[in-house]
Amino acid sequence: MTSTPWFAPRVALSTKRTRVLTIVSFLLPLLIWSAVSYVPFLWHPKVVVVDPGDVSYFKVDMLVDREVFKNESLKVEEAGKTLPTGKRANPIYLPAPHEVAKAFVTSFTTEPQRRSEQWLHESLWHSITIIFWGFTLSSLIGVPIGVLCGTYAAVSRIHEPFIEFFRYLPAPAFGALAVAILGIYDGPKIAIIFIGTFFQQVLIVSNTTRKLDISLLEAALTLGAKRMQLLFKVVIPGILPDLFRDLRILLGWAWTYLIVAELIGTSSGITWFITQQARYKNFDNVFAAIMMIGIIGLLSDIILAKLGKYIFPWERSANKA
Amino acid sequence: MTRIELPSYLEQSDEVKARFDDIKQREVILELKDLHKVFSTAKGDVTALKNINFKAHRREFVCVIGASGCGKSTLIRILAGLESASAGEVLLDGKPVSGPGPDRGMVFQGYTLFPWLTVKKNVMFGLRSQGMSTFTAESEALQWIDLVGLDKFADSYPDQLSGGMKQRVAIARALANKPRILLMDEPYGALDAQTRSKMQSYLLQIWHNIDITVLFITHDLDEAIYLADRILVLKSHPGEVEEIIEVPVPRPRDPDQFISPEFLATRKRIDELIHPPSDDGEDDKLNMIRLTRVGDEVEP
Known part of the structure; x- marks a missing residue:
């Protein structure tokens, strides 16, 4: 039984393997989605503003491009004013799995x-x-x-x-x-x-x-x-x-x-x-x-x-x- | 090797001769008169059957044999009414037939049971088609299922049965209509050798027990001789009656007779008819290629 290969042409899988693979087929995309959502250095092209500092147009929870955030930070630093702080974030059109899960109810x-x-x-x-x-x-x-x-x-x-x-x-x-x-x-x-x-x-x-x-x-x-x-x-x-x-x-x-x-x-x-x-x-x-x-x-x-x-x-x- | 001297297949014991005399006295059930069948193809007309004349008597068991492509399937399909003859007539009880009908039962090579019906409902199909009430049809069907020994499987679906069992249901289904003749188109062609010989004995038993005339198509010599009273040997291209052989093997038949002199003599005759010694210079022998392994002694 254990020697049955996973890849045999046109050979049916055991019930257990079928079940495992069915679950994996749903888990895999979920896993990729979670990784992109929760691992900060994967993608996350935006920055969410936590503290606007002295950047005039930044507001709390505002989403800006990383590039823009860096440029603005440099400008404020040169002027000797308070730096803004922020977290890396994904664009608004990609919510994290837990947010979507919550949305299912809300x-x-x-x-x-x-x-x-x-x-x-x-x-x-x-x-x-x-x-x-x-x-x-x-x-x-x-x-x-x-x-x-x-x-x-x-x-x-x-x-x-x-x-x-x-x-x-x-x-x-x-x-x-x-x-x-x-x-x-x-x-x-x-x-x-x-x-x-x-x-x-x-x-x-x-x-x-x-x-x-x-x-x-x-x-x-x-x-x-x-x-x-x-x-x-x-x-x-x-x-x-x-x-x-x-x-x-x-x-x-x-x-x-x-x-x-x-x-x-x-x-x-x-x-x-x-x-x-x-x-x-x-x-x-x-x-x-x-x-x-x-x-x-x-x-x-x-x-x-x-x-x-x-x-x-x-x-x-x-x-x- | 010693050659066994076989009697002529034309030699009949008194018993066998008496039996054939009796058969010939009986009424004619099926008569084929100058039957022709021509298929038009892109390459022109192909004559599949030519000049077929034959009479089958009541309760006779007739086998039709011939090499593949000799038109034996076309012949039985014409008899069943599934195809029409190009010329000539098929008479059943003296009346010409046109189109299929329940008076001629047919058993096909493929399993043509209706997969969505149970064994019982399959056998009831013909009876219900002719307007018999469900109640009567059911009790009739059960008798036929009993006859082929499948009473335990009356409520099974065809896919749950083995090939041999399916063909027994098909026979019961065809017989339930009480046809005048049972047409069988290589019904055991798809079965393994063991099931096949069992099915042959079953068929002889059923045939013995009821009043039915059988026309059975096969390409298997032993099957034909074992089952038939007479064998219609067809020649290929075009399909013509080569010879009608009266099988000199006495009844009741038994598999032990396969090596009896009459049996072997008949077999030899049919074999000669179907596989004539090639006279067109064509060599039947394959080229001999010797596969050698290391250590094999190769003769110089």
């Missing part, structure tokens, strides 16, 4: 700056509903079309050439149009998610459908299955697990369109929160919000993966990863 508990603004949890929830509707509408239409395209050559021929063209049009390009048609609120945002997801979805689902082993259809035919039975009793159940995997991947793509979608019309949701906090220079909150998107995405994917194993029991033996 950003939820901080009241919005203005009454018309939303709490963070409200913004997040708004984003999730936008994703939900955009993705659900796309799937309700895209999945059936994809399955039919993958099953019937005629359906494929009439859809796929146009979709193949349309999918190259960047979804955000339809922003202005979507606002003109659907107003400035949630409508155009859902539309952008829809446009970003739908066309890829049809192509991916039809491809997945085409990958179904044709001999299963032949076997069904020799067993006396008719046309509709082939579709509903063979094609659809046959591709379900792969279809589910496709949808998981596509859901991830839908999230990438979220930020653009939320900037269209009146900005809203988590994107509004991020831009707003950046404006106030609360970069700890900005980092926390970005990470929250990642955490929500990762968690929903893990939940869906577990759900998949539960609803497709025949896949359990085949899908060990």
